[in-house]
Amino acid sequence: MLTYDLEADGLRGLNSSLQRQTIDTNQNNWEVVNPKGSHAIAVGLNAEIEVTVRGSTGYYCGGMNQQALIHVEGSVGPGVAENMMSGVIIVDGDASQYAGATGHGGLLVVKGNASSRCGISMKGIDIVVHGNIGHMSAFMAQAGNLVVCGDAGEALGDSLYEARLFVRGSVKSLGADCIEKGIRPEHTALLQDLLERAESDAKPADFKRYGSARQLYNFDVDRNMTY
Amino acid sequence: MDSKIPRTVPIQSATFTQEVNAEIRRAAATGIYDIRGGGAKRRVPHFDDLLFLGASVSRYPLEGYRERCDTSVTLGTRFAKFPIELDIPITIAGMSFGALSGQAKEALGRGASAAGTSTTTGDGGMTPEERGHSTKLVYQYLPSRYGMSPNDLRKADAIEVVVGQGAKPGGGGMLLGQKISDRVADMRTLPKGIDQRSACRHPDWTGPDDLEIKLLELREITNWEVPIYVKVGGTRPYFDTALAVKAGADVVVLDGMQGGTAATQDVFIEHVGIPTLAVIRPAVRALQDLGVHREVQLIVSGGIRNGADVAKAMALGADAVAIGTAALIALGDNDPKWEAEYQKLGSTAGAYDDWHEGLDPAGITTQNPELAARLDPVDAGRRLRNYLKVMTLEAQTIARACGHNDLRNLEPEDLCALTVEAAAMAQVPLAGTEWYPGKPGTGY
Numbered sequence: 001m002l003t004y005d006l007e008a009d010g011l012r013g014l015n016s017s018l019q020r021q022t023i024d025t026n027q028n029n030w031e032v033v034n035p036k037g038s039h040a041i042a043v044g045l046n047a048e049i050e051v052t053v054r055g056s057t058g059y060y061c062g063g064m065n066q067q068a069l070i071h072v073e074g075s076v077g078p079g080v081a082e083n084m085m086s087g088v089i090i091v092d093g094d095a096s097q098y099a100g101a102t103g104h105g106g107l108l109v110v111k112g113n114a115s116s117r118c119g120i121s122m123k124g125i126d127i128v129v130h131g132n133i134g135h136m137s138a139f140m141a142q143a144g145n146l147v148v149c150g151d152a153g154e155a156l157g158d159s160l161y162e163a164r165l166f167v168r169g170s171v172k173s174l175g176a177d178c179i180e181k182g183i184r185p186e187h188t189a190l191l192q193d194l195l196e197r198a199e200s201d202a203k204p205a206d207f208k209r210y211g212s213a214r215q216l217y218n219f220d221v222d223r224n225m226t227y
Numbered sequence: 228m229d230s231k232i233p234r235t236v237p238i239q240s241a242t243f244t245q246e247v248n249a250e251i252r253r254a255a256a257t258g259i260y261d262i263r264g265g266g267a268k269r270r271v272p273h274f275d276d277l278l279f280l281g282a283s284v285s286r287y288p289l290e291g292y293r294e295r296c297d298t299s300v301t302l303g304t305r306f307a308k309f310p311i312e313l314d315i316p317i318t319i320a321g322m323s324f325g326a327l328s329g330q331a332k333e334a335l336g337r338g339a340s341a342a343g344t345s346t347t348t349g350d351g352g353m354t355p356e357e358r359g360h361s362t363k364l365v366y367q368y369l370p371s372r373y374g375m376s377p378n379d380l381r382k383a384d385a386i387e388v389v390v391g392q393g394a395k396p397g398g399g400g401m402l403l404g405q406k407i408s409d410r411v412a413d414m415r416t417l418p419k420g421i422d423q424r425s426a427c428r429h430p431d432w433t434g435p436d437d438l439e440i441k442l443l444e445l446r447e448i449t450n451w452e453v454p455i456y457v458k459v460g461g462t463r464p465y466f467d468t469a470l471a472v473k474a475g476a477d478v479v480v481l482d483g484m485q486g487g488t489a490a491t492q493d494v495f496i497e498h499v500g501i502p503t504l505a506v507i508r509p510a511v512r513a514l515q516d517l518g519v520h521r522e523v524q525l526i527v528s529g530g531i532r533n534g535a536d537v538a539k540a541m542a543l544g545a546d547a548v549a550i551g552t553a554a555l556i557a558l559g560d561n562d563p564k565w566e567a568e569y570q571k572l573g574s575t576a577g578a579y580d581d582w583h584e585g586l587d588p589a590g591i592t593t594q595n596p597e598l599a600a601r602l603d604p605v606d607a608g609r610r611l612r613n614y615l616k617v618m619t620l621e622a623q624t625i626a627r628a629c630g631h632n633d634l635r636n637l638e639p640e641d642l643c644a645l646t647v648e649a650a651a652m653a654q655v656p657l658a659g660t661e662w663y664p665g666k667p668g669t670g671y
C-alpha cells in the first residue's frame with residue numbers, strides 16, 4: 001500500500017498521482033492520511049484502484065469517479081461522489097448535502113446519515129444510505145436507485161423522473177409528482193443485491209418503493225400550481 | 228345620428244396595444260405563458276446609441292489595409308496551463324444540442340474553426356460531431372448536468388461554468404417534449420417526448436464560497452490545464468464579476484438581456500436582466516478594482532451583430548465578445564427564402580421564434596431529421612466563417628480610424644453617446660459634450 005500524506009504533500013500531488021494510474025497499474029492500493037476535511041480529495045480518478053482515506057473530507061470527495069473504489073473512514077462534506085460515472089465510494093460516517101448529486105453510475109454507500117438533497121438530479125447512480133436522509137432528496141432524480149434504510153425528510157423525490165426510491169423507515173412528506181408504488185419481484189432482487197453490496201443487513205421486504213407519477217412530464221394547465 | 232357632426236377617430240391605446248391584447252387573448256385561451264426563443268425584442272439602450280469619434284487633429288489614424296491592426300486574444304492567462312489563443316475576439320456562444328440540430332452544431336464548429344475562434348457546447352452535453360469539427364471547444368458545465376461526463380470535460384479546451392444567461396438570469400432551461408428525439412433523450416438520460424426542465428441552480432453548490440471549491444474540483448480533475456470561464460446573466464455585473472474573480476475564474480462571461488435563448492417564457496426574456504450596454508463598465512470596474520483587468524478576461528454577449536458592436540464592446544473594456552443569435556442567422560435562421568413556411572406557422576421571416584416547437588423551416592432549431600437535413604453544415608459553416616471575417620474587418624476599420632493597432636487598444640475615450648441613457652450606462656459623454664450622468668465631479 002502507498003501512503004500519501006495530504007497535509008505534507010498537498011492536494012495537487014495526490015490527485016495527479018491517483019489520476020495517472022491506468023488499467024495496468026501495479027500501484028493499485030493507496031491510503032491518504034491527514035485529510036483534515038480537505039476538498040476535492042481523489043477526484044477524477046479513472047482506474048480500478050483502491051483509495052482509503054483515513055479521516056474526514058470536505059467538499060466533492062471522489063467527484064466524477066470512474067472505476068475506483070474509494071473508502072472514507074470518516075465523514076464527508078457536500079457533494080461526495082458528485083457526477084460519479086462508475087466505481088464504488090463508501091463513507092463510514094455521515095455525508096453532508098448533495099451526496100451523489102447527478103451521479104451517472106457506480107455505487108455510493110453512506111453508512112451514517114446523509115443530509116438534504118441526497119441524490120439530487122441523479123442520472124443512474126445507485127445510492128445506499130444506512131441511516132436517514134434530509135429534505136429534498138432525489139429532487140429531479142432521473143435514473144438509478146436510492147435506498148434509504150432509515151427515514152427520509154420532507155419533499156422526497158420532488159419533480160422526480162425515472163429514478164427509483166426505496167425507504168425502509170418513515171417519509172416526512174413526498175414532493176410534487178412523487179408517489180408510493182408497489183414492490184415487484186424485480187425490485188426485491190434489485191434491493192437484495194444493493195443491500196448486500198452496501199453491507200447492510202436490512203431486509204428488502206421492509207422497504208416501500210416511491211417513484212414518479214409522471215403527471216408533470218408534459219405541461220398541463222390544470223396542474224400549473226404544482227410546477 | 229347626424230353625419231355632419233365630426234367624430235373622434237378610433238385611437239389605439241399605447242398601453243393596451245394590439246400585441247398586448249392579442250397576448251391577453253392567447254393567455255386566456257391556453258392558460259400557459261408564452262414560451263419562445265430569441266432575446267429581448269423590445270428596444271433598450273444598445274450599442275447603436277454609441278458612436279466612435281475617429282481620429283482628428285489630436286489623434287492620427289492608421290492606414291486601412293496597410294497598417295496592422297491585431298485582432299488576436301488569449302483567454303485564460305490567469306491560472307490555466309494552456310490558455311486559449313483566438314485569432315479573432317468573437318467567439319460562438321454556448322447553444323445546446325437539443326435546441327439545435329446536430330448539423331447546426333457541426334456548422335458552428337466548422338465556421339468558428341475556419342475563422343480561428345472557439346465554439347461552445349450547451350445544455351445536453353458534447354457531441355462527437357461538434358468536438359470533431361471545432362478546433363477549440365468550450366465545454367459548458369450547467370445546473371442540469373445533462374450529459375455531463377468527465378471524459379468530455381477532459382476533451383474540452385476550456386470549461387464554462389454557467390451560472391446564468393442574459394435572456395433569463397435566475398431561470399432554468401426548458402426543452403419541450405417535441406424536440407426530445409431518441410438521441411437527445413439518451414444523452415440526457417430521460418424518457419423521449421417529455422418536457423425537460425433544466426434546474427436554475429447548480430445541484431451541488433450555492434454562493435461564491437462554494438463556487439470557489441467547485442472550481443478547485445474542476446481544476447483538479449482537468450489537471451489545471453484548461454481555462455475556466457464563469458458565465459452570468461447581466462444583473463449585478465459589478466458584484467458578479469468581483470465574486471467570479473474571487474472564486475477563481477480565468478474568464479468572466481457576461482450576457483446582457485438581449486442575449487438569445489432556445490426557449491424561455493417571454494415575460495422572463497423581456498423583463499428580467501439589464502441591457503448589454505449597461506453590464507460592461509461595472510464589470511470592468513470590478514476587474515480594475517481587483518487589479519485583474521486583462522488578466523481575467525471579460526467576454527460580453529447579448530445582441531452583438533456587427534463589427535461596430537464588437538468594437539464598442541471592446542472599447543468599453545471587454546476582451547472579446549460572444550455571439551449566438553447572429554451566428555444562427557448567418558447559418559440561415561429566419562431567412563426570407565422560407566417565408567411561405569413561416570407564414571404557415573403563423574409567423575414571418577425575421578420574427579420566427581417558436582424554436583421550442585421543433586418545426587424550424589431553416590432546419591436549425593429542430594430535431595426533425597427532414598427539416599435538419601435542409602442545413603448543409605459545410606455551406607452553413609462557410610457562411611458563418613465569412614460573417615465572422617466581415618465582423619472582424621469592420622472592427623479593424625473602426626480601430627484604425629481611431630488610431631489603434633490592436634482592437635484591444637480601443638478605449639472609452641474613443642466613444643460618445645447619442646442619448647443620455649446610453650451616456651449614463653456606458654459612462655461616455657453625450658455627443659458634442661463632455662458630460663455624462665454620474666460623471667465624477669459634476670455633481671449630477
Ligand SMILES: Cc1cc2nc3c(=O)[nH]c(=O)nc-3n(C[C@H](O)[C@H](O)[C@H](O)COP(=O)(O)O)c2cc1C
Pocket residue numbers: 264265266320321322323326327348349350367389391392393458482485486487488489528529530531549550551552553592
Ligand atoms: C438557440 C440558443 C440556445 C442556447 N443555449 C444555451 C445553453 O445551452 N447554455 C447557455 O449558457 N446559453 C445558451 N444560449 C445563450 C447563448 O449562449 C448566449 O448567451 C446568447 O445567445 C448571446 O446573445 P445573442 O444571441 O444576442 O448573441 C442559447 C442561445 C440560443 C439562441
